[in-house]
Amino acid sequence: MTPTPITLTDKFAQFEDYWNPRIIGELNDQHIKIAKVNGEFIWHSHAEEDELFIVVQGKLLMDFRDRTEEIHPGQLLVVPRGTEHRPRTEAETWIMMIEPKTTVNTGNVESERTRLDLEVL
Amino acid sequence: MTPTPITLTDKFAQFEDYWNPRIIGELNDQHIKIAKVNGEFIWHSHAEEDELFIVVQGKLLMDFRDRTEEIHPGQLLVVPRGTEHRPRTEAETWIMMIEPKTTVNTGNVESERTRLDLEVL
Numbered sequence: 607m608t609p610t611p612i613t614l615t616d617k618f619a620q621f622e623d624y625w626n627p628r629i630i631g632e633l634n635d636q637h638i639k640i641a642k643v644n645g646e647f648i649w650h651s652h653a654e655e656d657e658l659f660i661v662v663q664g665k666l667l668m669d670f671r672d673r674t675e676e677i678h679p680g681q682l683l684v685v686p687r688g689t690e691h692r693p694r695t696e697a698e699t700w701i702m703m704i705e706p707k708t709t710v711n712t713g714n715v716e717s718e719r720t721r722l723d724l725e726v727l
Numbered sequence: 728m729t730p731t732p733i734t735l736t737d738k739f740a741q742f743e744d745y746w747n748p749r750i751i752g753e754l755n756d757q758h759i760k761i762a763k764v765n766g767e768f769i770w771h772s773h774a775e776e777d778e779l780f781i782v783v784q785g786k787l788l789m790d791f792r793d794r795t796e797e798i799h800p801g802q803l804l805v806v807p808r809g810t811e812h813r814p815r816t817e818a819e820t821w822i823m824m825i826e827p828k829t830t831v832n833t834g835n836v837e838s839e840r841t842r843l844d845l846e847v848l
Binding site for chain 2: 609610611612613614615630631632633634636638655656657658662668670675676677678680681682683684685686689691704705706
């Protein structure tokens, strides 16, 4: 494998739909994923996987059972395994996630929003 | 552990020295590290660890044995395990790295530039 820089804007330009993560890279048995998100996702948790969220554009609200955190570009949020969370936005937001390859977007919840066999860009 | 957003500029404001990574977070047995870098580092590789480089400010040049890649803000570079590389810059540059906790900054090379027991910010 030849290491080549990945340009985020090039990857985000390749899709428009919300809450449908794409894989843009991998390291150490994890995927680097990106997604465009807007509105409210579902409450879920991941039993075995910590998730890193990075905001590329916009603002991500992360609901926890006891409070909400805001994540802006230039900030990171790690959601530890087992922690219930609900991503949410007030407008279109572009996010990057790093998480184990085993991670399913809806975690412990099977839903019409579950996405498997993610596209690799 | 309470998930709290990490603000990169706050973390970078806490140190000035070059090539001395700090730990700002962790997930899945990896550390999230940041460093200010300037000039040329040493050639090295990591036998067991893939490394993700993200440029927060400035420009990172990554020398490989057969070519050089430039990484700008908004780009990512994964250096796979076993790949010889030499980070280099033309001016002060701020980088973020995600890599297994076992990763030593100079990889297979023990050097006066090796940093162990990294500070946690």
